[in-house]
Amino acid sequence: xxxxxxxxxxxxxxxxxxxxxxxxxxxxxxxxxxxxxxxxxxxxxxxxxxxxxxxxxxxxxxxxxxxxxxxxxxxxxxxxxxxxxxxxxxxxxxxxxxxxxxxxxxxxxxxxxxxxxxxxxxxxxxxxxxxxxxxxxxxxxxxxxxxxxxxxxxxxxxxxxxxxxxxxxxxxxxxxxxxxxxxx
Numbered sequence: 001x002x003x004x005x006x007x008x009x010x011x012x013x014x015x016x017x018x019x020x021x022x023x024x025x026x027x028x029x030x031x032x033x034x035x036x037x038x039x040x041x042x043x044x045x046x047x048x049x050x051x052x053x054x055x056x057x058x059x060x061x062x063x064x065x066x067x068x069x070x071x072x073x074x075x076x077x078x079x080x081x082x083x084x085x086x087x088x089x090x091x092x093x094x095x096x097x098x099x100x101x102x103x104x105x106x107x108x109x110x111x112x113x114x115x116x117x118x119x120x121x122x123x124x125x126x127x128x129x130x131x132x133x134x135x136x137x138x139x140x141x142x143x144x145x146x147x148x149x150x151x152x153x154x155x156x157x158x159x160x161x162x163x164x165x166x167x168x169x170x171x172x173x174x175x176x177x178x179x180x181x182x183x184x
Contacts (some may be wrong), residue, residue, distance in 0.1 A: 088113040088121045095139045110180040116171040134163040139147050
């Protein structure tokens with residue numbers, strides 16, 4: 001083989017390899033772009049998610065409460081109900097479940113009580129034993145089948161609201177927030 005033939009073969013090989021490498025570069029570049037955009041979007045979603053929005057709403061709500069408080073002369077229960085102690089954290093409860101096969105089943109429930117407007121969390125804390133006593137019969141009568149499905153938490157929450165309202169009176173409890181619901 002002479003050197004012009006080698007050069008021609010090398011040029012043809014380079015031409016044949018060049019389109020493949022361009023395709024590879026385009027694919028690699030597109031994949032890198034997708035990863036960068038996806039990672040950036042994921043990070044933006046993570047850092048500006050509901051927690052950031054909730055903090056912003058809390059700040060705006062806090063400013064409103066301060067204005068109300070100053071308009072009222074600095075006293076009243078409105079500021080106390082909207083402060084840090086706006087939720088009453090109830091220690092986790094553990095109850096036996098009713099099971100048809102006689103096997104021991106348990107329910108661990110951790111929840112928070114949101115006091116109604118103008119009601120201090122300390123006021124509810126004093127009557128917490130009465131509220132827990134009203135929840136016990138309902139929770140002990142639950143069966144494992146009652147806890148199946150996504151609507152189970154809603155039904156339990158609604159029944160607890162009814163019993164808390166019956167025990168404490170209308171307007172004393174605004175909501176019940178279920179933190180953990182574990183069945184064993």
